[in-house]
Amino acid sequence: MLINMDAVHQTYIVCGKTDLRRGIDGLAAVIQEQFALDPYNQALYLFCGTRKDRFKALYWDGDGFLLLYKRIEAGRLQWPVNQDEVRKLTYLQLSRQLGGWSLDSTIHKIKPPKVNKALSNGARL
Numbered sequence: 001m002l003i004n005m006d007a008v009h010q011t012y013i014v015c016g017k018t019d020l021r022r023g024i025d026g027l028a029a030v031i032q033e034q035f036a037l038d039p040y041n042q043a044l045y046l047f048c049g050t051r052k053d054r055f056k057a058l059y060w061d062g063d064g065f066l067l068l069y070k071r072i073e074a075g076r077l078q079w080p081v082n083q084d085e086v087r088k089l090t091y092l093q094l095s096r097q098l099g100g101w102s103l104d105s106t107i108h109k110i111k112p113p114k115v116n117k118a119l120s121n122g123a124r125l
Contacts, residue, residue, distance in 0.1 A: 003044065003059055003066065010043040011094050013103070016083030018047035020056055024065045027058045035086045039065075046089075046097075052076040070098075078102030 018030065027047060028039040039045065045058045053076050057068040080087065080103055089097065097103055 003061070003068075005091065007042060007061070008044050008059070009041060011046070011089040011091070012037065012043055013046045013080065013087050013089055013097065014048075015080035015085040015087060016048075017050045017079075018056075020047065020049040020054065020069075022047075024058065024067050027056065027067070028065070031058070034084075037086065044094075046094075048077060048079040052079050055079075072100075075100060 014030065014035070018027070022030070027045065030047070031037050031039040031045055037043070037045075039058065040060045042060055042062065046055055047058070048055045054069065054071040055077060057066075057070075059066045059068070077097070078101060087103070089103075093103055
């Protein structure tokens, strides 16, 4: 795994939508300017775009930033919508969020992607 979760001091989810065209410097600026947090404190920061089918994570590992990007193939993330809020997450909440569950309830989950039958039978692209 790219990030040693034992070394992560805290995990934050930036609620609402974030322009995912931003890179490391732009997301670090959001952390500092909008929420008065320190992007260098070895915390994991999660950001979601408008479509809620992809997110970015920013992490300072001590000698540089890691910028992770994930796109969900089927379904959408249950992302909190309050644009002016950042929330601390426990490891369990992080696992549930990235597994498709809502932070506020446990009734919504991302559906697994449909398998393309041609690909599952060994067909090549």
